Amino acid sequence: MTAQTHWQAWHEPYADASSPLSRRLRLVQQHIASWLDGRPDGRLTVVSACAGQGHDLIGALASRSDAQRVHGTLLEYDAGNVAAAQAAADQAGLAKMVIRQADAGQLSSYAGAVPADLVLMVGVFGNISDSDVERTVAALPRLCAEGATVIWTRTRRDPDLTPAVREWLRNAGFVEQAFHAPDEVRFSVGVHRFEGPPRPLDPPGTVFTFLAQ
Template sequence: MPKDWFEWHDLYNTEPKLQQRLEIVREYITYSLDASPAGRIRVVSVCAGDGRDLLGTLANHPRAQDVYARLVELNPNLVERGKATIESLGLAKQIEFINGDATISANYVGAVPADIVIVCGVFGNLADEAELKRLLDNLSFLSKKGAFVLWTRGHSNGTAYSDTVRKVLQASQFEEVKFKLTATGDMGVGINRYVGENLPAPKEQQLFVFSGVPHKAR
């Protein structure tokens, strides 16, 4: 079992459910970029890992030069790998990778409100539905009105946890645009659009509590 999140990301090389999840996430990032108005597209990625979802999409997308992004990740090895990818794509002047705590609102100041918010691999690492609601309340700080929000949620022990996420999102002014399950049937990927008003300041300085550990990631 992976002992840290850097090792966990190596599972993308062998785990079909993660590979399928990544494929759908990239599909939804492409959709979001295509649907964005002409001009600059602001993107933020929460618990970004090595950024392979966004960066892998931008490698072949015609609007890559329009994207100005901030990716926030705590693991320094993942950040270094992501930075190397950004350099290889020639996007270092547009995309910054912050080695910091993605739960703290200060790490997003200057990059929000965003047109696209990526919160993949996060919802399954929250303690309960109350913590999910807390994060969604604070997403109003990260998201401009009309922003696309991309998310994932794993299923386990016969429970479709993504059903709860979909309900809470829609109750929190995030209208569903698309939703898919992986072919393995145990990973849900969604894209929602924020129809509320942007909050100029977060409701809390700590946007959420990340309680997951690599060997129990959901």
């Protein structure tokens, strides 16, 4: 038996439906469901960076009769979280879900998983430096298929970076579809549609490094 890591314990508030994390999760899942409803035909691809235990994508797909249309790749570094996500995907019968133990800050980790129709950057921008957030936003066109949607989150603790994130997204060719910033909590959830030209994944490189917690 191995000790639980910080990043496994980080998921514990999901067990409490009234926690801010659970509230954020429901918003993200609702947007995943709306995105699927808006793309009723054919095969779709999703990539999730720093996917953790996959609660958002796996949870949203578990109740969908069209889940098999979705070919998802979850990139997650922590072995215990990878195992938990794999178990959840198996339990939900999501055979087209690939869980990769990989560094999502390296563009090479996305090979074969992109261009994606939906990119999840959930729980990422609050854990990396501001300059890495800017670099990652600028790299999103390299992960996105034509017309892709990006769902992202970011804390609004002072100094609130979300105005800058929204501007960087605009500059990178994204149009805002939704932005949730409830008063009583610090999280925010953004949904942006890519309206620029997709770009190749190469050359490889580092876009972000997680800050020590």
